[in-house]
Amino acid sequence: MVYEIMMPQLSDSMEEGKLISWKVNIGDHVSVGDVMADVESDKAIMEVQSFKDGIVKELKLKEGDIAPVGTTIAVIDTSQKEERTPAKTERIDQPKAPQTQPTSIKQPSVIQPSSTISIAQIEGFASPKAKAVAAKYGLDIAKLQQKGQLPIPANEEAIEKAYRRRYFTPKALQWIARYHLSIDAFEKGKKHGEKEVLAYIEEHDIPLPKPLDPMHKAMITVVTESAQKPVYHIYDAIDVTVLKEYESEQRTVTVWLIKLIGEVMMHHESFRTTLKESGLQVWPNASISVAMADGEALYMPVFKDVNKKSIKEISKILKDFKEKVKSQRVLPDDLEGATFGISNLGMMGVVRFDALIYKDASGIAAIGSETEGKISITLTLDHRIINGYQAAEFMERLKVLAVDALFYKKGIEDV
Known part of the structure; x- marks a missing residue:
């Protein structure tokens, strides 16, 4: 009997996966729950496990190969016992790049040897x-x-x-x-x-070929869909002189902004609203996605129900997400559920910028750098969900709360 391990669908949007590394060799004995491989989906790198005991008979993909969901990636012989494992295991070779010339690149004429062999x-x-x-x-x-x-x-x-x-x-x-x-x-x-x-x-001015991995393909899909939304922008700034008094290594500007915006969202339901074919859906709590990047990998992990979270809890979640992003271990569930987003490039010296709305969210706040005690905020909003008057009210409440010392004192007391 043989048991086939398929390329799993690790998220609803995943259509193909990239085999990052094998954890087994041909001839190895595996048990239920053993990790067979690391696979990169359109969202993260995750482990693929075996659900049966047996001997690894075939490894059908090489490390680096990309295959559609449902493709057989390995075969396990469930009729064999561990003692029948060959003494010498076969180590699979690393994949080599194809040795074909791209059609867009002209090859020079080759100098032929003076004599040829028939x-x-x-x-x-x-x-x-x-x-x-x-x-x-x-x-x-x-x-x-x-x-x-x-x-x-x-x-x-x-x-x-x-x-x-x-x-x-x-x-x-x-x-x-x-x-x-x-x-x-x-x-x-x-x-x-x-x-x-x-x-x-x-x-010959030859470009370096760089295939798109599943994550990059997914990112392209998301930003392309986002660019089709009917959006408008509001450009403003908030005073952070009071906020800076309560800033610390754990209570960073980003942590306070998540709490501030989450608090204001509870007073403006349009910022807790998503649009579906059946109509608008107003969510009871404030869930915010925050842009995080590691090299070329960009993620928008979601801080769920921040209105119920303390500053200490938000700080801990932020730290955990940073570690997940660095190791590319962000789970699909970590990326779902936001109705609003934050992208903070101010920490990198960017004065002002526009951000794209992530997935079904109603909008996103692009945070710029601090100048004379103020940081710039650019709201990108879905006009189908939030009108200009509602956006202005939201921004006004945010500016008032940002200079409310009692808000920060209470945040520290709740730690």
């Missing part, structure tokens, strides 16, 4: 196709097999690898793989090093 002249144990490859590259299959440098019989892949090893340095091959270059772009029968490959890349 297929009929090729000796050794190999298929006709393999001999054709050997003739193309001028390799002697028989000699290489005698030296143990080719398997018996030899296939096309083994012959091309032998040619690569002979005529390209390891670093040269790394650059060729990284830029998806064809080895046929370089003169045959001549040793090629790293400098020559880099010079070729620069001379």
